[in-house]
Amino acid sequence: MRFIDLPEHGGPEVMQVAQGEKPEPAAGEVLIRVQAAGVNRPDVIQRQGFYPPPPGASPVLGLEVAGEVSAVGADVTRWKVGDRVCALTNGGGYAEYAVAPAEQCLPIPEGLTAVEAAALPETFFTVWSNLVHRAHLNAGEVLLVHGGSSGIGTAAIQIGRALGARVFVTAGSEDKCRACEQLGAERAINYRSEDFVAVVNEATDGHGADVVLDMVGGAYVDRNIQLAARDGRIVNIAFLAGAQVEVNMLPVMLKRLVLTGSTLRPQPPATKAAIASDLTKVVWPLLNQGKIRPVIAATFVLEDVADAHRLMESSSHIGKIVLTL
Template identity: 80%
Template sequence: MRYIELREHGGPEVMQIAEGEKPEPAADEVLIRVVAAGVNRPDIVQRQGFYPPPPGASPILGLEVAGEVCAVGANVQRWQVGDRVCALTNGGGYAEYAVAPAAQCLPVPQGLSMVEAAALPETFFTVWSNLIHRAQLKAGEVVLIHGGSSGIGTTAIQVARSLGARVFVTAGSEEKCHACVALGAERAINYRSEDFVAVIREATDDHGADVILDMVGGKYLDRNIQLAALDGRIVNIAFLAGAKVEVNMLPVMLKRLILTGATLRPQPPEVKARIARDLEAQMWPEIVAGRVAPQIAAIFPLEAVAEAHRLMESSQHIGKIVLTIGG
């Protein structure tokens, strides 16, 4: 099979097309003939050498795929050869064939293309894990999503809106802000020209945000604490602006705040299986009904993977970047 090989860590140019053997599914895995694979921020960090795959995971980049099941492990009961699935992989997605735990596979929602389906797993698993399982977001609560125009952000807007939350986001341009409002955000704040703390306090009659989903970190952490409502929950999923900051913890005590964070990839299989079940039960009907949809920013062939990574690193995109691999 063809796959993307990392011959060393570094810039996008280190990724090269290579030929190798198809992987074999373990007892609880399926083998997928990959039609499309999502590009995600962890892929960038792994390529740079700062996010090694967990023990036993494929060293090949790629955390989500869509395609057709072409082999199943001995213990797999739900999936059969020929099934159309999208899957959260533990690695190996940038390839013509990839294995995935059967419990981390979901049916391609009716009406979606393989490209659209490939944009679902990593972001939906991440958003559900953090907004719902970790932050316990509820209907009527105020949620702030930093990086609202990213793949995570566009997914989080729609998930939070579907749950009946009041959604606010930050983004870096007027175009991105308009896109976020079109997806269901009550207000999109251009962080280059507006103070998100002041805007949201005014919009919520000084209540603040019950939940904050942050991938920026850095100086945003102190601002998040200022904005958080009583019993607020601040969840960090990345630190694009830095992970080390000085924080005044007194407001955390006085407001009874929860500061937490998580990465998805190292979590146990049973946790990811639970997320998959929740998504199929609660979000897949929303997708089939057209009320929630993946936002595709750009599509590249596998051979243009370096261009896909450069686009992601530029942060000029709105939504997801997808690689097409097979027909």
């Protein structure tokens, strides 16, 4: 099979198309003939050498795929050869064949292409895990999502709305802001020209944000604390603007705030299976009905993976970047 090899860490140019043996599914795993693979920020960080795969995981980049089941390992009863699935992998997605735990596979929603389905697993698992399992977002609460036009952001807008929250986002251009509002954000804030603390406080009559989903970090950490409502929950899933910051912790105590964060890939299989179960019950029916849809920014053939990573690093896209095979 063809796959993307990473002989050394560095810029996008270090990735190479190579030939290798296709993997074999172990017990509890399925082998997927990959038709499309999502590109995610963790792939970029792994390529740069700052996010090594956990023990036992494939060193090949790629955390989400869509395609057809090609083989099943022992003890797999839910899936059979020929089933159309999308899957959260533990690595190995940038390849013509990839293995995934059976419990991390989901059916491709009705009416979605493989490209659209490949944009779901890593993003929707991440958003659900952080908004629901960690932040306990409730109907009627105020949700602020930084990076609203990213793959994570576009999913968080739609899931937040489906859960009954008032959704506010930040984005870096008027086009991105309008795209976020078309997806269901009550207000998209252009962080280059507006103060998100002031805008959200005004829109909520001083209540602030009950939940903040932040991938920016840096100076946003202290401003999130300023904006958070009493008993608010602030979840960091990345620190694109830096992780080392100085903040005033007194408001954390006075407002009884929860500051938390997570990464998805190192979490145990049981946790990922629980997320998959929740998504199957709550989000997949909405996808099947067309009430939620992934936003695709661009597609690239496998050989153009470097261009896909360059687009990811530019942050100029709206939605998900997908490789096609």
